[in-house]
Amino acid sequence: EAQVTQNPRYLITVTGKKLTVTCSQNMNHEYMSWYRQDPGLGLRQIYYSMNVEVTDKGDVPEGYKVSRKEKRNFPLILESPSPNQTSLYFCASRSGGGRNTEAFFGQGTRLTVV
Amino acid sequence: DQQVKQNSPSLSVQEGRISILNCDYTNSMFDYFLWYKKYPAEGPTFLISISSIKDKNEDGRFTVFLNKSAKHLSLHIVPSQPGDSAVYFCAASDRAQKLVFGQGTRLTINP
Numbered sequence: 001e002a003q004v005t006q007n008p009r010y011l012i013t014v015t016g017k018k019l020t021v022t023c024s025q026n027m028n029h030e031y032m033s034w035y036r037q038d039p040g041l042g043l044r045q046i047y048y049s050m051n052v053e054v055t056d057k058g059d060v061p062e063g064y065k066v067s068r069k070e071k072r073n074f075p076l077i078l079e080s081p082s083p084n085q086t087s088l089y090f091c092a093s094r095s096g097g098g099r100n101t102e103a104f105f106g107q108g109t110r111l112t113v114v
Numbered sequence: 115d116q117q118v119k120q121n122s123p124s125l126s127v128q129e130g131r132i133s134i135l136n137c138d139y140t141n142s143m144f145d146y147f148l149w150y151k152k153y154p155a156e157g158p159t160f161l162i163s164i165s166s167i168k169d170k171n172e173d174g175r176f177t178v179f180l181n182k183s184a185k186h187l188s189l190h191i192v193p194s195q196p197g198d199s200a201v202y203f204c205a206a207s208d209r210a211q212k213l214v215f216g217q218g219t220r221l222t223i224n225p
Contacts, residue, residue, distance in 0.1 A: 004157070031211060040123070043158070043203060043215035050211065058212070090157050094211070102148060103213060105157030 002027045006091050006106035013081055013113055021076045021109050023091030031094040032074040033058065033103070034066065036087040043090065049074055081113045117141045118206050120216035128224050133191040135219050137204030140185065144206035144214075149178060149189050152201045152218070161202075162189070194223045 004025045013019055025032065033048035035058075045058030049068040063085055065077040074093075078085060088110050092103040119138045127133045135149075145166040150158035164171040164178045164187070171178050177190045191198055204216040 033213070035215070040217055042118075042120070042217035043205075045212065045214070048212065059214075092157075092213075094213075102160035102163065105150075105159070107155070107157050 002104065004091055004093050004104050004106040006089075006109050009107065009109060011109060011111050013111070015082055015113055016080050019078050019081060019111075021078075021089060021091075021111070023074045023076065023106060024072050025074075025091075025093040025104070026072065027093060027095070027104065028071065029093035029095050029104075030071070032068065033092050033094075034064070034074070034076045035090045035092065036060065037090065037108075038087050046076070046089075081111075083113050085111065086113050087111060116217070117144075118204055118214050118216040120202075120204055120219050122219050123217070124220040124222070126222045126224060127194050129196060130193045133189075133194045133198065133221055133223070135189040135191075135202050135204075135221065137187050137189075137216055138185060139187075139206050141206070141208065141214075142185070143208045145209070146207040147178070147180060147187050148205045148207070148213070149176075150203040150205060150215075152203065158203055191221075196223050196225060199223045 007022045030051045034046040035043040044060050047066040049055045091106040094103045095101045148163040149161040151161045152158040162176045180187045201218045203218045205213050
């Protein structure tokens with residue numbers, strides 16, 4: 001079954017404690033990205049990657065890091081989380097064969113930073 | 115700087131009637147538009163899309179209309195069903211393959 005898998009689904013952490021949210025896709029997609037969803041703001045892109053070892057900033061990259069060492073994995077790293085990073089996070093992947101292709105989303109990670 | 119805007123946070127429609135969700139965009143470089151549907155505790159799922167070279171795309175009960183001169187697109191759902199109750203996101207894509215989303219519209223279908 002084609003899918004994007006994020007872990008964990010829920011996470012409560014304290015300010016400053018480094019964390020990683022994992023994302024894995026089994027569709028051999030080149031393009032992967034991270035979004036955060038906040039009330040009234042919709043989905044905003046944090047980082048994206050067009051292929052292995054190629055990453056770039058989205059609209060709200062501050063406080064986040066990513067890596068793309070393998071095609072299937074695209075982890076999101078918060079080196080020093082702060083309460084304003086409390087949000088619902090989604091990982092997505094798309095085929096790079098054409099930009100007119102739909103994105104597949106993971107089920108989301110609800111992060112609370114206290 | 116919201117490049118894709120959904121100005122209606124919520125919409126309530128009676129079952130069997132038409133639901134019309136609207137979306138406006140500002141960036142003339144967008145050339146591909148998509149609608150996503152999101153249920154609680156799930157990720158968004160793709161619903162329907164349209165290229166900028168078309169003005170209409172239909173898939174079953176769902177039709178998307180694009181008015182390039184007005185930089186406006188809309189999603190029509192006919193007839194509306196209770197299972198259509200969800201949050202709907204409009205998204206636009208540019209040549210950099212970046213997907214830009216609107217704020218979302220919560221659609222409620224009343225029996």
